[in-house]
Amino acid sequence: MILKHQIVTIGTSALFLLLVLNLLRKNKMKEIYSILWFVVGLIFIVISLWEGLLTRLTELIGAKYPASVLFFFGLIFVLILLVHFSVEISTLRKHAKDLNQSLAILNNELAALKKNFGPKA
Amino acid sequence: MPEPKVLLIIPAYNEAKNLGGVIDEIKKEVPFCDILVVNDCSTDATTAVCAGRGVPYISTIFNLGIGGAVQTGYKYAAARGYDIAIQVDGDGQHPAGQIPQLIAPLLAGEADLVTGSRYLVPMGYKLQYPRFIGTKLFSLLTSAILGEKITDVTSGFRAANARTVSFLSVEYPEDFPDVETILLLGLSGYKLKEIPLHMRPRASGRSSINFQKSVVYCFKTLVSVLSVLLRKRFSGT
Numbered sequence: 001m002i003l004k005h006q007i008v009t010i011g012t013s014a015l016f017l018l019l020v021l022n023l024l025r026k027n028k029m030k031e032i033y034s035i036l037w038f039v040v041g042l043i044f045i046v047i048s049l050w051e052g053l054l055t056r057l058t059e060l061i062g063a064k065y066p067a068s069v070l071f072f073f074g075l076i077f078v079l080i081l082l083v084h085f086s087v088e089i090s091t092l093r094k095h096a097k098d099l100n101q102s103l104a105i106l107n108n109e110l111a112a113l114k115k116n117f118g119p120k121a
Numbered sequence: 122m123p124e125p126k127v128l129l130i131i132p133a134y135n136e137a138k139n140l141g142g143v144i145d146e147i148k149k150e151v152p153f154c155d156i157l158v159v160n161d162c163s164t165d166a167t168t169a170v171c172a173g174r175g176v177p178y179i180s181t182i183f184n185l186g187i188g189g190a191v192q193t194g195y196k197y198a199a200a201r202g203y204d205i206a207i208q209v210d211g212d213g214q215h216p217a218g219q220i221p222q223l224i225a226p227l228l229a230g231e232a233d234l235v236t237g238s239r240y241l242v243p244m245g246y247k248l249q250y251p252r253f254i255g256t257k258l259f260s261l262l263t264s265a266i267l268g269e270k271i272t273d274v275t276s277g278f279r280a281a282n283a284r285t286v287s288f289l290s291v292e293y294p295e296d297f298p299d300v301e302t303i304l305l306l307g308l309s310g311y312k313l314k315e316i317p318l319h320m321r322p323r324a325s326g327r328s329s330i331n332f333q334k335s336v337v338y339c340f341k342t343l344v345s346v347l348s349v350l351l352r353k354r355f356s357g358t
Contacts, residue, residue, distance in 0.1 A: 097295070100182045101193045104159075105200065108179045 013044035125204040130194030136211035150217040192293035233311040237318030238273035267307040308353040
């Protein structure tokens with residue numbers, strides 16, 4: 001029997017999955033991130049449907065409340081993801097800087113070439 | 122020995138007021154040097170000042186900050202095969218007349234990077250107190266790490282030979298680069314040397330490092346010192 005709170009959690013997970021699928025369809029995300037979020041959505045659904053899973057996990061690691069177990073793993077996941085994004089942003093910034101510098105130097109060389117060989121304005 | 126090709130890199134962000142004087146002084150004092158102004162998205166007449174004096178300039182596409190701007194100059198110097206590249210501030214604090222002294226140790230093969238130091242010999246040059254302490258602290262820290270005496274690690278008046286130029290064109294820190302570059306080069310086996318420098322107060326405008334920024338500066342520099350140490354000491358690169 002599906003309980004009331006399960007309807008809410010399953011509904012939310014389903015909406016989340018739809019959102020990810022839609023983004024994937026529109027090609028708005030790198031595939032690797034789509035897969036990641038898709039898996040996260042699936043885990044949500046599994047946890048919502050299978051009540052015993054979270055309780056078992058709580059007993060297994062000796063925690064008191066299932067909710068805190070959920071928050072613990074959720075927080076760890078989000079933290080790792082944030083670190084990953086910091087790395088990603090740093091890489092992008094470095095690439096942007098290198099492109100900026102190359103383009104600036106090329107612009108300068110192009111202007112010099114135009115001055116020497118280009119058509120007279 | 123043929124005349125060395127020397128490039129003066131002047132990073133400029135809204136320095137139109139001081140830049141003209143700097144360029145004129147360089148042309149008068151060291152006419153054998155080429156000049157490159159790196160205009161880091163200035164909104165004033167910086168490029169007009171360069172164009173008016175026939176000085177080549179490079180304009181960045183978006184503002185890179187001092188590190189990225191100076192590195193653009195080093196990349197240019199590396200691509201054009203310059204023997205020596207010298208960093209000069211666009212605010213007129215660095216006396217162009219001292220450039221021959223700055224490059225002499227490079228030409229003699231005594232060093233890979235020569236820095237003009239404000240504290241090597243007491244010159245009566247006074248920084249505002251917080252900056253003085255910061256500079257002293259970081260100089261001591263750098264000296265301790267490198268095991269050689271560095272008196273002025275935050276000086277922006279530096280001359281690099283071709284080997285150093287090609288290193289810096291690849292690896293150059295972005296935000297507060299002065300301490301980090303000295304450490305990077307020192308730990309990578311480059312020979313450093315300091316010569317006494319007579320620095321002047323700014324001609325016009327404010328320095329890029331104001332009081333509020335000093336705190337950020339200290340923090341960021343400490344982090345960068347740590348990151349260089351981790352990179353160089355524990356990764357084997």
